[in-house]
Amino acid sequence: MTERNAVPLPLQDVTPTSDALECIEAHVSAGGSYRRYRHASKALGCDMTFGIFLPPQAVDALCPVVWWLSGLTCTDENFMQKAGAHRVAAERGIILVCPDTSPRDTGIESDDDPLYLGAGAGFYLNATQAPWQAHYRMFDYVTEELPELIRQNFPVAKRCSIMGHSMGGLGALVCGLRLRDRYCAISAFAPMAHPSSAPWGQAAFSAYLGNDPTLWLDYDPCVLVQEELSPADAIPILIDQGDADPYLDEQLCAEDFRDACLSANYPLTLRYQAGYDHSYFFVASFIEEHLHHHADALSKEDDTF
C-alpha cells in the first residue's frame, strides 16, 4: 500500500564551490534539482538572480547547458514555473539556466519606464547611452560573466545552446548568430526577429544604443544572419510562431527574418502554429520539441573544454 521511492538526491552534493553564489530557493523537480541563486554581477554592477535546473545525470557526468532567455516583464522564474521544461531536460540530461531579463534596482530605472525599457527589458545588449550604459550590459552578462560563473560551480560540459521567448528569442538569435563557435543550436518562440524595424525594438535601441540605426546592426538577427559564413558554420535555428499572436505583425516580424535567411541561404525552420498566442501556454505546448532540437544538436558535439 505504501511505496517509498528510491532517493534521487546525490544531487544535493552538486553544490557551488564558491561563496559567490547564495542559494535562495531549491526544489526537487522531475527527478532533478531546480534552484535559484543570487550573486554580485561585475558586468552589471548590481546583484542578480538566476535559476538553474540540474538533471539527475549531473550527479556523475558533465551535462550540456541550454540557456533560456525570457521576454519583457519576466524574471528568472516565469520559464522555470510555467514552461514544463524540467521533465524533458531530465530525460535528455540537459542543464537549463535562466537569467533575469535585466539589471534591477540600479537607481536608473523609474516607475514611469515604458514596457520596453529599464527593469525587465534589458534586451540582452550592451548599452552605450546614458543613463543605461553603466549597468545595462546584458550581452556581456549572459554570454561571458554568467557562463563563467556556471562553469566554475556546476558540472557543465563545453557544449551549450540557446533559446528564448519574444525579447528573449531576439536575445537567443543575437547571441547564437554572433558567437557561432559557442552555441550548437538556437531556437526561439515568437522572437522579436527584426527589432530595427519594429516600434519596441526601435525605441529600446534608440535609448540604449543611440538614435543612429547603424549602431543597432549587431543586435538585429535580420542583419546578423546575412554575415558571410561557410555552410559548416550555420547553427540550426528552430522558430515557432503562433499565428494568433497579437504582436506578430507589428513587433515580431517573423516574415522579415524568413526573407533574410532565404536571401542569405541560411537554414531556418520557421513553423507557424495555428491558433497559438504569445503566452506561456504556447511555449509549454512546444517546449518538448525545442529541447529535443537542442539535445540532438548537443549530442553531436564533443564533451570537453
Place this chain on the structure above:
Amino acid sequence: MTERNAVPLPLQDVTPTSDALECIEAHVSAGGSYRRYRHASKALGCDMTFGIFLPPQAVDALCPVVWWLSGLTCTDENFMQKAGAHRVAAERGIILVCPDTSPRDTGIESDDDPLYLGAGAGFYLNATQAPWQAHYRMFDYVTEELPELIRQNFPVAKRCSIMGHSMGGLGALVCGLRLRDRYCAISAFAPMAHPSSAPWGQAAFSAYLGNDPTLWLDYDPCVLVQEELSPADAIPILIDQGDADPYLDEQLCAEDFRDACLSANYPLTLRYQAGYDHSYFFVASFIEEHLHHHADALSKEDDTF
C-alpha cells in the same frame, strides 16, 4: 523552410450554450483550448471564476472531466499555469476543470484572516456557522452547481473523477469518498489527510462548522474511508506525498490516512517521493502519472448519462 501547421481549432465552436458564462480569457494550449469563465454562483451568492481545458477530442466527442481542487491561497489559475497538465490531458482526451478555492469579495472576509480561513481557504465544505454560512458552501458548489453548469455548456461524458493538492487534496478525498457513485477515481498530492487532528484543519472546521468535533466527521477522509461499503464501491485512490514537505507531520498526516485505510481494508496507493516538497514543482513532476490513473479508471466506465 516555413511550415504551417494544420488548424486544430474547430474547438472554437465548442462554446457555452448559455449566457450564464462570461469568457474572460482563452488560449490554445497543447492542441486544445484553455479558457477562464466568470459566472454568478447561486450556491455561493457571489461571482465565481473557473478554468477549463478542453482537449482536441472535445470537438466531436463527449470527454470525461477530471476535477482539480487547488490548495490554500490558490485561485483557479495556479494549476492551469504550473502543473503541465494540458499535454497529457490532450493525449488522453480529458477535460480538466479547476474551480477557485473559495468565494471572493463576499464582504465577510478580512485582510486579517489567517491563511486557513476566508478568501482562498474555502476547504470545499458547506459552512454552518456565522459569518460564513451564507457564502462558504464550496461542497455544494464543486459537487453540484458547477458540474451542472459544465454539463449544460460543454461536451462532457457522464464519467468523471477528482484530484487536488493540499487543501484541495482533502477536498478531492472528501468529495470522492462521499459521492462514490459519482467519481471513478481519486488522487491527491500532499493532501490534508486528517484535518480533524491537524492545526489548520481544526481551526478552519471550528470556524466554519462549529467547535464540536462530531460536526467535522463528514469532512475528514480518515473517518469517511471507514464507512461501510462493498469492495465493489471502493474507488481507487492514488496519493503522492513528498517526504521533504514541511507540512507533512503537523498538517498533512499521510500516515493517519494510511492507517485508516488499512483498518478499513480500503485500497490505497500512497507513495512517498524522496526529496520533494509542497510546491507545484512536486505536482508537475507526477501529474502525468495521476492523469493516467484517472484516464485508466475513466476508460472502464460507460459514457452516457
